[in-house]
Amino acid sequence: MPAPKPLLVATDLDRTMIYSGAAAGATESATVCVEHLDGAPLSYMTARGADRMRRLAATAAVLPTTTRTIAQFGRIRFPGEPWPYAVTSNGGNILVDGRPDGQWRRRIDAAVRTGGATLAEIATALRARIDDSWVLKFREADDLFCYLVVDLAATPADFVSEWDTWCRDRGWSASRQGRKIYTMPTAVCKSRAVAEVRARLIASGRLDAAAPTLAAGDGALDAEMLVAADHAIRPRHGELEELGWQRPGLIVTAATGIAAGAEIIDWFTAALPDQVLAAEPTS
Incomplete structure (x- = not known):
């Protein structure tokens, strides 16, 4: 070796x-x-x-x-x-030689379930707060989290901070990276x-x-x-x-x-x- x-x-x-x-x-x-x-x-x-x-x-x-x-x-x-x-x-997800490790993913899914809201609950709440005037795309990623692709100039200035505050009480958080706003379980x-x-x-x-x-x-x-x-x-x-x-x-x-x-x-x-x-x- x-x-x-x-x-x-x-x-x-x-x-x-x-x-x-x-x-x-x-x-x-x-x-x-x-x-x-x-x-x-x-x-x-x-x-x-x-x-x-x-x-x-x-x-x-x-x-x-x-x-x-x-x-x-x-x-x-x-x-x-x-x-x-x-x-x-x-x-x-952890990839081992290019393939998802099922054991790790099961651990993550269990942690998300016990940590607070489900992805479906978060997605529903998020959709109620957005509209097409500033959101270009809404995506769910690997059945784990969701993100928006936004028009930065049109995005409400306080959206990320207010959405993050709402999410924190439910085991999630929000952050912006470039034109994407991520909503992520704290377990991930x-x-x-x-x-x-x-x-x-x-x-x-x-x-x-x-x-x-x-x-x-x-x-x-x-x-x-x-x-x-x-x-x-x-x-x-x-x-x-x-x-x-x-x-x-x-x-x-x-x-x-x-x-x-x-x-x-x-x-x-x-x-x-x-x-x-x-x-x-x-x-």
Whole structure:
């Protein structure tokens, strides 16, 4: 069996590692497309960042950790795949060699049932509060949570805060990331899924028990994961930046947009033990 990996990297994807053309920002770096939708290019990384991620995945335990549904995650060709584990649906699903882990999902479903309102109850209450003048799409995701795609300019200024307050008393929460407003059960969070994968990797001998966990993310749904990690980084953009969110020891990138993604990968790589870094070819 190969030696245990010395580092666990749990990273959000959208607007942390990968970027739409609109979210990428001004860049002089060469880019590579890592996602297509209906045959059209959709998401990108810098070419250097993609190369560094492939190298990182060969030496560290990299765990893609996303709020995307299983199907949406399946569109991404994230450098370093195939992934032994991935976290989707904001922690509601753990993929093992690309397949949903039924045992984990049953645990999550039980936690949601005991935690408060059902998805059907939340969806009904949400639909009663929205209309087509500012909501472009309403979606339920993997039978776990729901989200809106909105016209930001037309969205009532106090909607998210008022809706979040209503949800909190029922075991749910609301947050906005870009044009999406998520309504999520508190039982569904990335940090719990990352802890589960970490335990499995250690038990199987694939991760050193003393390996630190590093995490990256840009949105409020990433905050718990960043707090739970040994070391954390966020880009200088996104919801957490707008909130001025901090935690002790948090690193904030110097760059914004797609260049921040490459900077985060360099930060992950620099955390590898010296002997691993010494064995890496120079770029």
